[in-house]
Amino acid sequence: MNILEHRALRGPNYYSRYPAIFLRLDIGNLEEKPSDLVPGIVERITALLPTLQEHRCSVGRPGGFLERLERGTWAGHVVEHVAIELQNLIGFSVGYGKTIDSYDTGIYNVVYRYRDEACGLAAGVEAVDLVERLFAGEAIDMPAIIDRLKQVRDAHMLGPSTAAIVAAANQRGIPHTRLSEDNSYIQFGQGHRQQRIQATVTSHTDLIGFGIADDKEWTKQVLGDAGIPVPRGRVCGSFDEALDAVRDIGYPVAVKPVIGNHGRGVSTNIEDDPSLREAFDIAAHRHPSVIVEQSIRGEDHRLLVIDNKLVAAARRRPAHVVGDGVATLQALVDEENRDPRRGIGHENLLTQIQLDEQSLRLIGQQDLTLQSVIPAGQMVFLKPTANLSTGGTATDMTDDVHPDVRYMAERIARLVGLDIIGIDLLAETLTRPLEKQSAAVVEVNAGPGFRMHLSPTHGEGRDVGRPVIDMLFPDSEATGRIPVVGVTGTNGKTTTVRLLSHLLRQSGRNVGMACTGTIEVDNHVILRGDYSGPQAAAIVLREPTVECAVLEVARGGIMRRGLGFDECDVGVLLNIASDHLGEQDIHTLDELARCKLVVIDAVRQGGTAVLNADDPRVLEGQEWARGDIIFFTLDPDSRPVRRHVREHGVAFTVHSERIVMRQGHVEAEVIPVVDAPITFEGHARFNVANALAASAAAYALGLSIADIQRGLQTFHPTPGQNPGRTNLIDADGMKVLIDYGHNVPALEALSELVGCIPARRRISVASAPGNRRDEDLFTLGTLLARMHDVVFIYETDARGRAPGDAARLLRDGAQSVPDACRVEIIMEESRAVDRALDEASEGDLLVLLIDDVEGAIERLKGRRFSPPAGTDPADESP
Numbered sequence: 045m046n047i048l049e050h051r052a053l054r055g056p057n058y059y060s061r062y063p064a065i066f067l068r069l070d071i072g073n074l075e076e077k078p079s080d081l082v083p084g085i086v087e088r089i090t091a092l093l094p095t096l097q098e099h100r101c102s103v104g105r106p107g108g109f110l111e112r113l114e115r116g117t118w119a120g121h122v123v124e125h126v127a128i129e130l131q132n133l134i135g136f137s138v139g140y141g142k143t144i145d146s147y148d149t150g151i152y153n154v155v156y157r158y159r160d161e162a163c164g165l166a167a168g169v170e171a172v173d174l175v176e177r178l179f180a181g182e183a184i185d186m187p188a189i190i191d192r193l194k195q196v197r198d199a200h201m202l203g204p205s206t207a208a209i210v211a212a213a214n215q216r217g218i219p220h221t222r223l224s225e226d227n228s229y230i231q232f233g234q235g236h237r238q239q240r241i242q243a244t245v246t247s248h249t250d251l252i253g254f255g256i257a258d259d260k261e262w263t264k265q266v267l268g269d270a271g272i273p274v275p276r277g278r279v280c281g282s283f284d285e286a287l288d289a290v291r292d293i294g295y296p297v298a299v300k301p302v303i304g305n306h307g308r309g310v311s312t313n314i315e316d317d318p319s320l321r322e323a324f325d326i327a328a329h330r331h332p333s334v335i336v337e338q339s340i341r342g343e344d345h346r347l348l349v350i351d352n353k354l355v356a357a358a359r360r361r362p363a364h365v366v367g368d369g370v371a372t373l374q375a376l377v378d379e380e381n382r383d384p385r386r387g388i389g390h391e392n393l394l395t396q397i398q399l400d401e402q403s404l405r406l407i408g409q410q411d412l413t414l415q416s417v418i419p420a421g422q423m424v425f426l427k428p429t430a431n432l433s434t435g436g437t438a439t440d441m442t443d444d445v446h447p448d449v450r451y452m453a454e455r456i457a458r459l460v461g462l463d464i465i466g467i468d469l470l471a472e473t474l475t476r477p478l479e480k481q482s483a484a485v486v487e488v489n490a491g492p493g494f495r496m497h498l499s500p501t502h503g504e505g506r507d508v509g510r511p512v513i514d515m516l517f518p519d520s521e522a523t524g525r526i527p528v529v530g531v532t533g534t535n536g537k538t539t540t541v542r543l544l545s546h547l548l549r550q551s552g553r554n555v556g557m558a559c560t561g562t563i564e565v566d567n568h569v570i571l572r573g574d575y576s577g578p579q580a581a582a583i584v585l586r587e588p589t590v591e592c593a594v595l596e597v598a599r600g601g602i603m604r605r606g607l608g609f610d611e612c613d614v615g616v617l618l619n620i621a622s623d624h625l626g627e628q629d630i631h632t633l634d635e636l637a638r639c640k641l642v643v644i645d646a647v648r649q650g651g652t653a654v655l656n657a658d659d660p661r662v663l664e665g666q667e668w669a670r671g672d673i674i675f676f677t678l679d680p681d682s683r684p685v686r687r688h689v690r691e692h693g694v695a696f697t698v699h700s701e702r703i704v705m706r707q708g709h710v711e712a713e714v715i716p717v718v719d720a721p722i723t724f725e726g727h728a729r730f731n732v733a734n735a736l737a738a739s740a741a742a743y744a745l746g747l748s749i750a751d752i753q754r755g756l757q758t759f760h761p762t763p764g765q766n767p768g769r770t771n772l773i774d775a776d777g778m779k780v781l782i783d784y785g786h787n788v789p790a791l792e793a794l795s796e797l798v799g800c801i802p803a804r805r806r807i808s809v810a811s812a813p814g815n816r817r818d819e820d821l822f823t824l825g826t827l828l829a830r831m832h833d834v835v836f837i838y839e840t841d842a843r844g845r846a847p848g849d850a851a852r853l854l855r856d857g858a859q860s861v862p863d864a865c866r867v868e869i870i871m872e873e874s875r876a877v878d879r880a881l882d883e884a885s886e887g888d889l890l891v892l893l894i895d896d897v898e899g900a901i902e903r904l905k906g907r908r909f910s911p912p913a914g915t916d917p918a919d920e921s922p
Contacts, residue, residue: 045119045176046070048151050168052161055578056646057606058639059155060140064606065127065164067154068146069172071119074179075150080116082179089113089122089178092186093129101125118143119175120152127156127171131163134193146629153629162200166193198387202228205244205494208509216513218524219610221586232516233524235556235590239516244464245491246516253461257490260302260335263460270459272452273484275470277337286324287317289336296339298486299323301331305489307429311402313339319405326402340470341482344430345441347449347467348497348508349457351515354450356497356506357442357474362427363397363435367418373407374414377426385499386435394501397435402428438496440503441474448477456488463515466492526590527745528609530643532597533618533656534636535790536734537576539769540618541596543722543738546765547755548592551747556590558583560598560784561767565590577601581608592745602642603628611648614744615669616737617641620661621789626817637661647671652744654737657685657695674744676736678729680704694743696736701726703736703756705749712749714739720756727800728770730793731761768897770797776908777886779803782900785893786812786840788820791827794891798831803889804912808832809876810893812854814845821850825857832891834866834883838876840895847871877903885912 049068057064079085090096090110099109109125124141131138141156158164170189177184202210206228213220213232223229228243240247245254256262264274278289279302290297299320300310309330311323320336327334348356365376377397380386386394399414403426407413410424418424430436445453449471457465471483497506517524531541538559545557549567557564558580563571565587575583576598584593585608597607620637630636644653644665651671656662658677663684666673675685675695685695685706692708703714717726720735739752747755761770763782771782779801785791798806810828812821828835835858839851851869858867870876877892877900884890892900 045072045074045123045172047169047172050165051604052158052165053155053606054161055605055607055610056642058603058642059142059144059153060157061645062140062157063161064140064155065158065168067123067127067156067168067172068151069120069123069154070151072150074119074176077179078116078118079113079122079179082181085178086110086113089126092174092178092184093126093133095132096125096129099125099129118152119179120154122175122178123168123171124154124156126174127154127164127167130167130170130189130193131158133190134163134197136160136163136197147631160197160200163193163197166196200225202230203243204498205509206230206241208494208498208507209241209244209512210509212507212509212513215510216517216523218513218517218522221582223586231586232513233526234528234585235526235593236554236588237522237524237526238586238588239524241512241516243491244494244512246463246512248463248516249490250461250463253465254490256460257462257465257488258303260300260304260487261333263488266459267456267485267488270455272456272459273478275337275340275484275486277335280324280334280336281332283321283324286320286334286336290317290320293336293338297336298339299327300335300337301327302333302335303331307427307431307434310429312428322405337486340484340486342470342472345469345471345474346438346492346496347445347453347469348492348494349453349465349467350508350511351463352454352457353511354445354453355442355511356440356508357445358438358496358500358503359441359474360430360432360436360438360496362425362430363403364423364425364437365418367420367422367424369420370417372414373412373416373418373424376418376424377414394437394495395433395435397426399426432493432496437501440497440500440506442497442504442506445474446476449474452478456485460488462488462490464492464512465490526585527592527614528585528612529592529594529614529616529741529745530597530607530609530612530646531595531616531618531737531741532599532602532640532643533616534621534623534640535787535793536618536730536737537596537598538784539722539731539766540616540734540737540741541594542766542769543734543755543759544616544741545594546759547738547742547747547752548594548745550755550758551742551751554589554591556584556587556593557595558593559596578605578608585609597643599624599630599636599639600628602639603630607642607646609646611646611651612643613648613651614654614741615643615647615651616654616741617644617656617662617665618734618737619656619659619789621787622820623787623789624815625820627815633661637665641665641668644668645670652741654740654744656733656737657682657688658733672744674740676733676740678733678736694740696740696743698732698736703732703739705739705743714749715753715756721760722756722766722770724761724770724772724797724800728761728797730797731770763897763901768894770794771897772801773901773904775890775904777911778884778888778890780890780892780900780904782892782894782897784895785810787816788823788827791824791831791893795827795831798889798891801889804885804887805834806832806889806891807834807836807880807884808891808893809836809838809873809880810854810891811838811840811873812850813841813843814839814850815843816850818853821853822857822860825854825859826861827857828854829858829861829865829867832865834880835868836876836880836883837867837869838873839869839871840873874899881907887912 101109121143124143136159138157144153221231280286296315298312309327344360386396427434466489468487472481497508499505541559545555558575576596645668647670653669657675680697680699689706694707705712722731773780785794
């Protein structure tokens, strides 16, 4: 079998409302070998993956997939189920999948759900290899497969602390975006409502407070000055200074670097000078300044304060083992490390115990070696500090915290100035006030780990992710989302996006817009290019100032990656017409309609779908709409629209040459059509439709009729406001119309406007991308010939065709028209434009269907067009 395409669909897509993996698979000669021709396949696969018994498949009951295997199914379908189950076996609960025949024999589109993208992709690769071996009767090493997938999982998964915050956000319906693959940098929410974290440091974490927590001596000063009990100590720059400090403090002491974390470089219970020398060197290796301070009698506790409220407390014990009277110390450590909760670093709830020099020193202080047999019940400590990152354990103590201790912890958070703070307290117990026992705060931590509280070794786990989300989004109903509009269709997307963005800006909104041409934030271009896909949506939704996002959604982006958002407030479907058919298994208009309807299917509950009631396929798509429906139509007498309005639905239409809004018995005038510059006094009917769609979407977002009227009046078809879309320019006696009509439906719509513009001759520069079908390119050529007297054909992106092939088809189509216009092929766009400018004279209309709008406008500047040959300028009327 051969994987032809393999990628993640990261948002709602052609196959599913949820993120999924797309795998285009050529099963080769297995097309002739369905599963019922493979002896013993059901027994082998159930031995490898017993949990496949739970897969219902199309049969609809447990064991359904195995029944399909018995009756006979193809290898692609088996890959789907194996890829799903492999993810379940490494801890990701997934169930959805489908396998679809393609138009090519032996090639299948396999789609299955994922939770983690890297693991989903890896599961697909492993599933293909496993199924190929299964059908061939070859040996399969299942433990090795699972081990490889776990390695992928562990390399990409979020740490426990970050994962807990993400889980809390998901429960609130707050979207999250992973901003970096190699650390826990996460954005919650969108646009100006976003909040960001890195692990447990938030975008509100105070920089000074962070600095205080990072400097242990500064911490002691701040807390000591406020009356918080802290150990007596001194910062030392040399061992001699450390000896002087001990003479003042007295043994036992603790030694630690001034700046550090996770207990690195810390030694406790130092009782003599040689041990002090060793501890000093260990700490100095971490930082040149070393703290020597009194040892406090008591157990290690961690108090977690979020938003100035104590939310969890734990008693921590350093990494240790308990003897059984039989095993050696080394054997006990090895057995403890086999606990499935222990992993490397922060990947699991507990960390594996690594024996280092400090461990060996500590073991020696207890008169033991690694070969000592530890008596039953005896506890042997292996680390000087209780950090979980060095193998320590934790017991939940949240319900045992005395009110005075709780107040002290919350006061420390205010004194240091951290929104999330971990307080390390040495105390005999948390059940009594600190002044009545041996106790002191030895450290505070910015960005503290949550592992010990989420799933302590002993006691009840605490949902400490939720307080973080509640702090970042204090309104319990807030989801951090901004209004998102997705605009799709075959033609008119860019104009509608630009016009709607203009309406919103005129009403005072800061708009993030992405379309074919640019990404703009608050009317400033930040990127140029084709931004009609999911990458553009991600860029806009990450922008911290954006209050509303208006996004063009093209077919290609939906098929390649899915939508760039999980849901939208308004989905606009303009039309369904023939374009790009034959690509990515979209061969019919019904299939194209299903692709475009993804945007409507993504409308949130309570949102709005804006639908073109004049397009039958769009009209049929209303069953996919999840929110309210607003129709727009050029036909005020449309039967479906009249019924919708009678039922108090909203519709935008044209009545008596006025754009109006109808609902029930109400008809509200928005603007005379002639007063909306983009409509060319109503001659550009396609732009009237775009104006209706933009008005409907604006209304759905809460704009008033007056807001919409003002926006329509001030949006002009100029290169400044709508570059490359019906830009009509007067150029010294000649008119130039610039547009992006690169498909048959667009050119048919444009021909009506071109016919309404008086001209002596109509000259065109035109092309079409090579990924159109032959018949579409030929038809496009016939339309160009019927509209113009002279056509200069250039070639844009060949997209897989041989150079000149697309231009030839356009020319052949143009020359097939009786009394055909003059046609020339000039392969480069800039040369074709120059040739047309040389050809044109006063009174002509030059129609430029081009990509480089700015370049063409630059060529027009300063150019004068002579009267046509044979004309005496003196005979011209003034």
